[in-house]
Amino acid sequence: MNHLPENFLEHALSIDDTFQFHCNQCGECCKHREDILISPFDLFRLTRYLNMKPTEFVDRYCTTYIGQNSRLPVVIFKAVGEEQVCPMLQDNHCSVHAAKPTICALYPLGRAVRVEPDGKPEVFYFLNGSTCGAEDETHTVREWLSEFDLRDSTAWFLAWQKAISKLSPSLKTMEKLLPPKELSMLYAIVFKALYLDYADVREFLPKFVLNVQSLQKQIDTLIDKLMPGGNANEQFVGSDGRCYRPACTGHCGRAGRISVHRHGWIG
Template sequence: MKEKEIYESMEEARKKYVENMIANPIDLDSEFTFHCTKCGECCKDREDILLNPFDVYRIAKGLDVETYEVLDRYTYGYIGKSSRMPIVAVKMVEDSGCCVFLKGKKCGIQDFKPGVCALYPLGRFVARDMEGDSSVSPKVSYILQPYNCGIRKDIHTPRQWLKDFHMDECEDEFILWQDIVFELSPRLAKIYDRLPHKVLDLFYDNLFGFLYINYDLEKEAAAQLESNWGYIQDMLRTVEDFLQEIG
């Protein structure tokens, strides 16, 4: 399968996954059974371990390296086929198909692993009012993903699971990121096929930098992403005005 076809397949699978999440949220106090046996199976042959800017920031800080080093060493990027978002995914080791962070059968970045991994077997999405009612605040909702690793032994509730892995502390960050994606994606889709290739490449280089790279690890991440989002909006307006002028 060609690289482009792989990316398109990943995008389609992600779309179906998101649709399933929205249709089947779970109650925070409902029960599920799961016990991690540290088999490492959930870290193999995964093309859907996607990082948001906060994941990149935390991994960089945890490894004491810069954000661009995390991206260069451990991830690869592509443009979403329908979302047109710059997407960052964790690399798999070519021979074994294992996540690059897997050491033996344990996560090498356990204390600052990506949100999607910390949540597993839960998944999350932001539920928002689709009628545009700004008085309705966005809310993080959760699903229980299908899983075939671990054993069905210990009883958990989503509420306790989130607390145990400190994911309840990250909801505001996740909402901020999803708010940006919610506004940015449709605007990117409108300009993507209209810009000359060189201009498009330059635009996406800057966009990628503002979303994932331009962070001071000594400062709080959310405030920096909000500031970067301001620069991205300025870039977008410039491009949108240019396209409007040329028709």
């Protein structure tokens, strides 16, 4: 799952194509792993399955960082022990099997998006290589997704790729415009919008789309204000409505949003 196999486009699988694989539940694919990604969709499913708050789950089981290329927050499982084992592996079995992260549920498949000649994005699958299991069972991709209730995950995957394509260049621009402290606060707000802000939500995707649209709109507003010719005396506040400029002690803007308010740059 670390790298795309060579010529993977030549071996692309559609939703009803078949492949051969049988999981023998050895647990080997859960060891020596420091790359198990937890998407916002995965976090939503996992925390509901375990009846945990997202912040509690991330603090206990995950590590976060800013993606080198995307510049978006990335969440991965925090491997444990000498064998660098996934924290969800217990007695060689996945303790969250019914809600396991998509990257694990897809194994040994990978998933990607390509743009067709008509400009429409198409999700496709490919064999990602396996270090365990056997090839004595035949499955369709559709059947494999159904086993883990991921039949509707294609729409989420497309929405996530669209969010990355839109937010990534905007965040790269903000990195050039904001001082380190303000940038850190901005990333905290981005993380909350993408991964955490789903309280009392039954359907993940509609709320995710709204969060991304709101976030993009507000970041674009900040860029307009901070670019040369804009009003550099405007600043943002956090999701709690508090101004995060170090010199400011007041509450400005509306809770739950990045808001622009009049405040002079200090220092």
